[in-house]
Amino acid sequence: MKARAYAPATIGNFAAGFDALGMALAPLDGSLLGDVVEAELTGRNRGGLLVRGPMAKSLPKNPRENLVWHALDLFSHRLRRYGLEPAAVRLILHKNLPVCSGLGSSASSIAAALTALNAVYCEPFSPETLLEMAGEAEGRVSGGAHYDNVAPALLGGLQLLAPGECLTPLRLPFFERAVVVIVHPELQLPTARARAVLPRSLPLSLCVAAGSNLAALVHALHARDRDLFSECLRDLVAEPRRKKLVRGFDAVQAAALEAGALGCSLSGSGPSLFAVADSRREADRIAGAMCDAFRRAGVESRGMLCRTDPEGARLLP
Amino acid sequence: MKARAYAPATIGNFAAGFDALGMALAPLDGSLLGDVVEAELTGRNRGGLLVRGPMAKSLPKNPRENLVWHALDLFSHRLRRYGLEPAAVRLILHKNLPVCSGLGSSASSIAAALTALNAVYCEPFSPETLLEMAGEAEGRVSGGAHYDNVAPALLGGLQLLAPGECLTPLRLPFFERAVVVIVHPELQLPTARARAVLPRSLPLSLCVAAGSNLAALVHALHARDRDLFSECLRDLVAEPRRKKLVRGFDAVQAAALEAGALGCSLSGSGPSLFAVADSRREADRIAGAMCDAFRRAGVESRGMLCRTDPEGARLLP
Numbered sequence: 001m002k003a004r005a006y007a008p009a010t011i012g013n014f015a016a017g018f019d020a021l022g023m024a025l026a027p028l029d030g031s032l033l034g035d036v037v038e039a040e041l042t043g044r045n046r047g048g049l050l051v052r053g054p055m056a057k058s059l060p061k062n063p064r065e066n067l068v069w070h071a072l073d074l075f076s077h078r079l080r081r082y083g084l085e086p087a088a089v090r091l092i093l094h095k096n097l098p099v100c101s102g103l104g105s106s107a108s109s110i111a112a113a114l115t116a117l118n119a120v121y122c123e124p125f126s127p128e129t130l131l132e133m134a135g136e137a138e139g140r141v142s143g144g145a146h147y148d149n150v151a152p153a154l155l156g157g158l159q160l161l162a163p164g165e166c167l168t169p170l171r172l173p174f175f176e177r178a179v180v181v182i183v184h185p186e187l188q189l190p191t192a193r194a195r196a197v198l199p200r201s202l203p204l205s206l207c208v209a210a211g212s213n214l215a216a217l218v219h220a221l222h223a224r225d226r227d228l229f230s231e232c233l234r235d236l237v238a239e240p241r242r243k244k245l246v247r248g249f250d251a252v253q254a255a256a257l258e259a260g261a262l263g264c265s266l267s268g269s270g271p272s273l274f275a276v277a278d279s280r281r282e283a284d285r286i287a288g289a290m291c292d293a294f295r296r297a298g299v300e301s302r303g304m305l306c307r308t309d310p311e312g313a314r315l316l317p
Numbered sequence: 318m319k320a321r322a323y324a325p326a327t328i329g330n331f332a333a334g335f336d337a338l339g340m341a342l343a344p345l346d347g348s349l350l351g352d353v354v355e356a357e358l359t360g361r362n363r364g365g366l367l368v369r370g371p372m373a374k375s376l377p378k379n380p381r382e383n384l385v386w387h388a389l390d391l392f393s394h395r396l397r398r399y400g401l402e403p404a405a406v407r408l409i410l411h412k413n414l415p416v417c418s419g420l421g422s423s424a425s426s427i428a429a430a431l432t433a434l435n436a437v438y439c440e441p442f443s444p445e446t447l448l449e450m451a452g453e454a455e456g457r458v459s460g461g462a463h464y465d466n467v468a469p470a471l472l473g474g475l476q477l478l479a480p481g482e483c484l485t486p487l488r489l490p491f492f493e494r495a496v497v498v499i500v501h502p503e504l505q506l507p508t509a510r511a512r513a514v515l516p517r518s519l520p521l522s523l524c525v526a527a528g529s530n531l532a533a534l535v536h537a538l539h540a541r542d543r544d545l546f547s548e549c550l551r552d553l554v555a556e557p558r559r560k561k562l563v564r565g566f567d568a569v570q571a572a573a574l575e576a577g578a579l580g581c582s583l584s585g586s587g588p589s590l591f592a593v594a595d596s597r598r599e600a601d602r603i604a605g606a607m608c609d610a611f612r613r614a615g616v617e618s619r620g621m622l623c624r625t626d627p628e629g630a631r632l633l634p
Contacts (some may be wrong), residue, residue, distance in 0.1 A: 020529035163525075201518040201519060207518075207527065208480075210528050211528030213479060
């Protein structure tokens with residue numbers, strides 16, 4: 001009655017896909033990049049939540065404000081709807097991802113927690129139900145259910161969220177050799193603040209351009225058209241408004257493109273940026289150029305080379 | 318120094334793809350559905366434009382207001398840019414398509430005219446240049462360059478227009494056996510009037526939903542996922558505003574879906590509707606149900622069964 005689950009970091013708002021496209025990340029060096037949650041049914045003993053790991057200090061002191069606690073709350077609520085009485089659970093969150101970084105830290109915690117809980121209860125819920133709960137939990141922190149981080153955190157891959165009655169994300173193909181560069185500056189940008197700069201409405205022509213740009217990106221991925229992919233890997237909606245919140249953005253993006261990136265934009269709502277490279281060698285050069293540009297803007301940053309994580313949330317031995 | 322060109326009718330605003338997706342049509346019975354333009358260099362004699370065909374009467378009396386004349390004007394202007402002096406040309410337009418029908422009548426005339434002109438001048442212009450001119454000519458009638466009719470009219474197939482520096486439409490795959498039902502009611506709806514009911518801006522959430530719906534439709538076509546295609550074959554942007562301009566719309570759409578259509582929406586800006594069927598047999602039933610529904614609303618209509626025209630504008634012997 002004990003399980004330990006991992007869920008990867010993710011890029012939400014994957015450039016062309018504001019609120020609609022997200023990618024799960026796996027570091028090239030084989031390490032893990034994401035939070036881990038242990039869950040244990042404690043029988044009649046009291047449950048609780050412990051937070052450990054390098055980023056534990058940046059989380060709220062009160063465990064009940066922790067997203068993992070919200071995830072447990074939603075999970076228990078759903079069990080009761082099915083006529084099951086939830087037992088007390090002891091949770092340990094190993095907080096590895098930096099918060100407010102644009103790397104899907106909330107989604108990683110939520111996906112790991114739900115996966116661990118589903119395991120200790122012998123899998124009562126389908127992936128679809130877990131996704132629904134994860135979106136709801138994410139909504140409690142970012143002010144509205146968004147699935148572009150939780151879907152890849154749970155399911156892996158590059159996921160397109162299509163609006164519809166049933167929430168089934170669509171797994172898109174991706175270039176096998178492409179390397180994703182993540183550059184994480186020493187800045188924090190709360191999602192709510194990044195949301196606040198977005199307009200409530202968009203001109204019809206921009207709406208058409210953004211939609212067809214995303215559609216063309218999807219076509220490029222299926223057709224394995226690298227040049228078209230590169231042309232469409234851009235954010236017409238959020239980036240123009242959000243980039244001013246990230247010191248050095250223009251210079252870092254320009255450095256990435258100058259160094260050969262197929263595209264470069266904010267990861268999630270920032271402040272991290274991601275870029276897509278053709279190969280590991282190019283990725284190394286691009287990461288260096290981006291970190292240099294941040295440094296010239298007076299911001300320290302860290303680069304990482306990743307591929308798509310095909311699996312998403314999973315149990316660890 | 319004489320050429321005769323045909324260009325097919327088209328569905329613009331192909332449901333999910335407002336202003337971005339269009340399909341060229343070829344009737345199942347092997348007949349042609351589109352306008353024909355003959356062009357002849359007259360040497361030193363005077364040029365001119367004659368209009369013939371069943372729909373000739375619905376065009377402006379003054380040939381200089383005719384779109385084919387605009388196409389000639391743009392073509393000649395472009396020749397001069399290249400240092401060539403255009404000769405006098407005699408044009409005959411066989412106007413077969415009904416105007417203001419939603420079937421891309423303007424685009425058909427323009428595409429046929431440009432193709433015939435390019436032929437008599439020994440192909441000075443590339444397809445890209447012809448497309449640019451066609452969009453400009455279309456803009457003179459609909460109040461802004463739109464390519465979702467002219468691109469398939471010139472190039473055939475199902476074409477996605479992606480925004481970008483170079484205007485290269487993307488040919489999407491389509492279900493091979495699918496049949497497209499066109500129902501053309503005895504109503505006229507000028508494009509400018511249908512444009513006037515559109516909002517200038519859309520809420521951000523609707524913009525995201527419409528964009529990801531189009532992207533999911535493109536994914537469905539590549540993945541040959543019929544159910545997903547059916548779910549995404551809907552217009553979240555224009556149809557809700559425009560349908561009130563077409564008497565009986567709701568009943569006709571409901572009849573199509575009830576009869577098994579994968580989707581049904583306005584063709585272009587209406588008043589014609591199109592529906593997609595799995596097979597010829599289904600298409601027959603759907604066309605019948607749609608015409609019946611129009612009749613109950615007091616509108617006579619005509620149904621046609623089509624496939625995608627793979628070729629687009631072409632010379633006739």
